[in-house]
Amino acid sequence: MAAILVYSEHQGTALELLGKARELAGELGLEVCAASLGGAAAAEAAELAAHGAARVYTSDEAAFDGLPTDVLAEALAKIGEQAAAELVLLGSTRRGRELGGRLAQRLGAGCVTDATSLALEDGKLVAGRYDLGGATVRREVVETSPAVIAVMPKVFAADGPGGAADASGAAGGPPGPSGDVVPAQLVLQPSAVRLVERNPREGETVDLAAAPRIVGVGRGLSKREDVPLGERLAVAMGAELGCTKSLADFGWLPEDRIVGLSGAKTAPDLYLALGVSGQVQHTVGVSQAKVIAAVNTDKEAPIFKLADYGVVGDLYQLVPALLERLEAL
Amino acid sequence: MDIVVCVKTNPDLQMMRVKDRVPVLEAVPCKVGDLEKNALEAALQLRDAAGGGKITAVTVAEGDRKIRETMKEALAIGADEALIVADAALEGADQAGIAAALAAALGRAGAFDLLLFGEGSSDGYSGQVPGRVAEILGLAQIGYARKLETVAAGGGSDGAGGAGIRAERSMGDVIEVLEAPFPVAVTVVSEINEPRLPSLMQIMKAGKKPVTELTLADVGLEAAAVAPRRSVVSNLAEEQARKHVMLEGDAARQAEALVAALVGEGVLGRA
Numbered sequence: 231m232a233a234i235l236v237y238s239e240h241q242g243t244a245l246e247l248l249g250k251a252r253e254l255a256g257e258l259g260l261e262v263c264a265a266s267l268g269g270a271a272a273a274e275a276a277e278l279a280a281h282g283a284a285r286v287y288t289s290d291e292a293a294f295d296g297l298p299t300d301v302l303a304e305a306l307a308k309i310g311e312q313a314a315a316e317l318v319l320l321g322s323t324r325r326g327r328e329l330g331g332r333l334a335q336r337l338g339a340g341c342v343t344d345a346t347s348l349a350l351e352d353g354k355l356v357a358g359r360y361d362l363g364g365a366t367v368r369r370e371v372v373e374t375s376p377a378v379i380a381v382m383p384k385v386f387a388a389d390g391p392g393g394a395a396d397a398s399g400a401a402g403g404p405p406g407p408s409g410d411v412v413p414a415q416l417v418l419q420p421s422a423v424r425l426v427e428r429n430p431r432e433g434e435t436v437d438l439a440a441a442p443r444i445v446g447v448g449r450g451l452s453k454r455e456d457v458p459l460g461e462r463l464a465v466a467m468g469a470e471l472g473c474t475k476s477l478a479d480f481g482w483l484p485e486d487r488i489v490g491l492s493g494a495k496t497a498p499d500l501y502l503a504l505g506v507s508g509q510v511q512h513t514v515g516v517s518q519a520k521v522i523a524a525v526n527t528d529k530e531a532p533i534f535k536l537a538d539y540g541v542v543g544d545l546y547q548l549v550p551a552l553l554e555r556l557e558a559l
Numbered sequence: 560m561d562i563v564v565c566v567k568t569n570p571d572l573q574m575m576r577v578k579d580r581v582p583v584l585e586a587v588p589c590k591v592g593d594l595e596k597n598a599l600e601a602a603l604q605l606r607d608a609a610g611g612g613k614i615t616a617v618t619v620a621e622g623d624r625k626i627r628e629t630m631k632e633a634l635a636i637g638a639d640e641a642l643i644v645a646d647a648a649l650e651g652a653d654q655a656g657i658a659a660a661l662a663a664a665l666g667r668a669g670a671f672d673l674l675l676f677g678e679g680s681s682d683g684y685s686g687q688v689p690g691r692v693a694e695i696l697g698l699a700q701i702g703y704a705r706k707l708e709t710v711a712a713g714g715g716s717d718g719a720g721g722a723g724i725r726a727e728r729s730m731g732d733v734i735e736v737l738e739a740p741f742p743v744a745v746t747v748v749s750e751i752n753e754p755r756l757p758s759l760m761q762i763m764k765a766g767k768k769p770v771t772e773l774t775l776a777d778v779g780l781e782a783a784a785v786a787p788r789r790s791v792v793s794n795l796a797e798e799q800a801r802k803h804v805m806l807e808g809d810a811a812r813q814a815e816a817l818v819a820a821l822v823g824e825g826v827l828g829r830a
Contacts, residue, residue: 328702331690340788363572369792422699427736500826538802551814
């Protein structure tokens with residue numbers, strides 16, 4: 231039986247993809263398989279099998295150390311063959327996005343990376359992704375079999391064990407017994423790329439994609455010393471502080487605070503833009519926000535076209551006034 | 560040290576307009592993509608640190624004036640020569656087609672130590688092409704480099720004793736340091752450097768640098784080899800239904816109105 235093959239080195243993302251794969255498999259008459267590769271393969275494989283993968287191919291060969299892209303592509307191409315995969319779903323993490331192109335090339339396949347939607351339309355699988363710097367959403371059909379599609383993390387909700395209904399309410403099929411974990415039959419060449427060091431990032435890290443509220447600062451902020459002004463407002467609102475790419479390029483804020491095409495794609499309840507002009511490369515990262523408010527001195531700033539609530543004014547006057555009102559809440 | 564930098568002819572998105580959700584790209588000028596400028600800058604720094612070598616900028620596209628302008632920009636930034644594969648069959652090509660043409664073009668560029676890319680183009684940003692080209696050429700690849708330096712001894716077993724590259728990259732919550740022997744394909748992120756702006760003198764000299772222009776047939780490819788493997792259903796701006804309520808008055812009044820509105824929306828308030 232032909233299959234959908236799911237792989238992400240990030241287990242949470244793999245579980246999200248499994249949920250969607252189960253839904254699609256039901257409609258396409260395919261079976262759901264997964265791959266779990268590298269050091270933690272055994273434990274993760276069991277979890278994937280318990281979450282609706284009929285078969286999980288696993289290998290912890292030494293060649294997977296450091297998860298080199300060329301070795302992963304070779305392994306997944308072979309597993310795809312063993313599973314008769316018609317569709318390979320990857321997580322579009324940095325690693326997965328890099329893997330997508332190489333794996334697709336190895337398979338002679340078309341590929342979509344950074345997909346933010348995936349749906350069957352008239353029997354064809356349509357993947358949506360941002361294009362033209364975020365100005366448009368390009369909806370594509372991969373015409374090869376297999377097709378390779380790398381989906382952004384957190385686009386789909388993870389299933390519960392046994393494959394319960396996903397967040398959209400679409401059932402992936404009746405809860406079934408746990409799938410099989412099988413060793414992948416692989417003969418791998420080690421990569422020429424060698425992992426010399428791997429260290430956790432220094433300092434605090436933030437996951438803006440998970441933030442319920444975000445205060446975003448842009449070039450309306452006139453100097454580095456004013457970043458704490460944005461921080462104070464964020465704290466008072468129970469929000470995370472985000473920024474445009476320019477501010478991170480200046481070195482005022484770390485890269486994990488960037489909102490937009492080159493940073494986090496977020497979906498908070500509230501996005502408050504302070505001194506953000508509203509270039510599409512930034513706003514694409516907040517277009518899914520429930521409510522957008524903006525403060526900018528320029529009444530023609532594009533951010534106001536995206537805002538539910540707009541304030542034409544100086545953030546240096548607005549932020550103290552907002553802090554005062556929030557105090558009174 | 561010989562370096563090839565793959566350059567994409569990107570539309571200048573600052574100049575693009577969207578009309579009735581449709582992007583209007585006619586008459587939009589083209590330029591070297593932002594990350595490819597970082598790649599060119601990295602090439603210049605590595606070449607200078609190595610004390611010599613050649614930098615070749617390579618691009619593939621359907622043939623028109625815009626590519627030559629883009630490549631002139633790459634030459635002004637510092638590439639020594641340019642190689643263009645221009646062919647009408649590349650119009651509408653997808654990443655597989657672009658990669659096939661690039662890989663074939665690289666066969667004509669001569670031997671190189673390092674193949675550099677931006678980690679994504681300014682327009683499509685798919686990040687697929689570097690991995691596809693590396694796969695076709697059988698090269699090891701390192702993505703998302705934010706620091707690059709040459710090392711005397713290569714990283715892999717094949718490169719023991721040979722020269723290679725050491726790259727640092729951020730993969731979200733971890734920082735990795737990787738090594739690979741030459742030849743290797745590397746993509747760079749914007750943090751890696753601040754690309755130089757070409758001087759007037761460099762811009763003038765760029766016109767005199769060698770540019771080789773080839774067709775697909777010249778690099779041994781038929782049009783079928785670059786045929787797209789995906790079709791585009793639509794490419795439109797998202798519909799945004801926003802309230803567009805402008806809050807008037809002085810700062811105190813605006814702040815009061817904004818807080819009231821956000822509380823009313825249920826997105827602000829005591830936790």
